[in-house]
Amino acid sequence: MTISRIAILDDDPAIREHLTEIVTSCPEYDLAGSAPTIARARDLVVRKQPDLVLVDVGLPDGSGVDFIGFVKQQSRARVLMITSFGDRETVVSALEAGADGYLLKDSSPAVILDGIAATLAGGAPISPSAASYLLERLQGDVPQRAQPDNPDAAPLTAREVELLQLFARGMSYKEAARALDISPLTVGNHVKSIYRKLAVHSRGEAVFAAVRQGQLKMG
Amino acid sequence: MTISRIAILDDDPAIREHLTEIVTSCPEYDLAGSAPTIARARDLVVRKQPDLVLVDVGLPDGSGVDFIGFVKQQSRARVLMITSFGDRETVVSALEAGADGYLLKDSSPAVILDGIAATLAGGAPISPSAASYLLERLQGDVPQRAQPDNPDAAPLTAREVELLQLFARGMSYKEAARALDISPLTVGNHVKSIYRKLAVHSRGEAVFAAVRQGQLKMG
DNA sequence: AACGACTTGCCATGTTTATGGCATGACCGG
C-alpha cells in the first residue's frame, strides 16, 4: 500500500495544526499541503493532486461546500468535511455537492483518523447527528408503507423469484418452463407457492407485489 | 436523565451475550430483554416497550429489516441495526424501513456504545461503508435509466392506467369492469391498447413495464 | 432418524386471457 497524500483547507491556524498533527502522526499519510482560503486551496489541489482533502465550511472567501465541486472536477481526490457546522442545510448541501464524508469538529482524533481511512477506502464516515438528516430524506421520500404482515410471511425462494422475473418479462408457463428446463407443471406448482406467499391470485398482482416488496428488481 | 432500556434481537447466542455485556457494562443502560427470533422479539417489544432495539438482519424466521416496521408501529423505540450484512440492498432497505442507525458487526465495543448513545440522542450512527450507499443515492440524483424508447411510444391514457392499477391489485377483466362500471368487453379493448403501447403480451409484463416506466405507481 | 423446506413431477376442471375483426359516439385540433 502506498502512502496517501492529504490536503487541508481550514482558516483557523490552530485547527490546521491540529489536523496536520493527526495526519502526519500516521505513517501511511503525508501532508500534501494546507490552505486557509479557498483560493489557495484550488492551487493546492490542482498542483499537488492529493488523494484526500479535509475541508471546513466557514472560510473567509466563501463556503467550503462550493469548493467541493471544484475538487471533484479538477481531481480525483476524495473530500472529507471536518467542520463545526452541523445544521441540516449545510450537511445536506455538502453531501449533495459530492462530499465523501462529514465529521463534526468535536470528533476525537481517533474518529478523524478512522474517518480518513474509511474515506480513502471508499467508505463515507458521517457523524451520527449529521447522518440523521440523511435519513430524514430517505425515509421522508418513502412514507413508510408498513405492511399489515401476512401471517404466511413471504420470503420468496430463489426459484420463485426467478420465475417471477420471467413472468415480468412476458413469458407464459410453457416458455418459462423451457427457459428453466423444468416441466410446465412444475412451473404451476411454483406459481401456487408464490401466490400463497404473496397472497395474490394472478401474475399481474404477483409481479406488482414482488416489486413493491423489493423482491423483484427491474433492469 | 433516566436509565435507557435496551432490547436485543440476534440469533447468535454468542453475539447476544457480547451485546448484552456491552450494554450492561454501562451504568445508564438496562437490558430489557434479548430474543433469537423475530417472533419472540415482537413479544418483547410490545410488552417491555424498550427505548432502543438492536437488530440483526439474518434471523431464522425472516429478515430483521421486516421487523423494523413492526417496531416503529408498535412502539416509540429507536432501532439500531447491528449486523454483518453490508450489501447495498440490505443497508438501503433497512434505513428506508425506518432504522435509526446501521453498524457493521466488526465495529468495536466502543463504536457500538457510541452508536447506542448517539441513537438515543436522536442521531444516526452509520458505518462508513454503509453510508456510502446513502451518498450514492443523494449524489446520484437518481440516474434514471434512459429507456430505449419504443417506436410506438407510449403515454398511456388515464383509463388505461386506471385499468393497470386494478390488474396490479389482482382484478380480473370482469371485476375491473364492474369497478369501472363498463363492459368486460371494453376492458378487453383497453387491454389491447395497453399491450400495443407497452409492446407486451400479458398482464404481468404490462404491470412490470408500466412500473418501470413510472406510469404505474405503488401505494 | 425424523421433520420441514424447496424442487420437481402429474392429473383434472372450470375460468380467464389474448387477439382477431368490426362499430358508434364524443371530442379536439387543423
Next chain:
DNA sequence: CCGGTCATGCCATAAACATGGCAAGTCGTT
C-alpha cells in the same frame, strides 16, 4: 368539417391460467 384518438360495445376461439389434490427426492436442521 375532417381525421385522429379515446372510450365504449359486441362476437368468437384457441391458448393460458388458477387451483385443487397427490407424491418423490434432496436438502439442512434437529
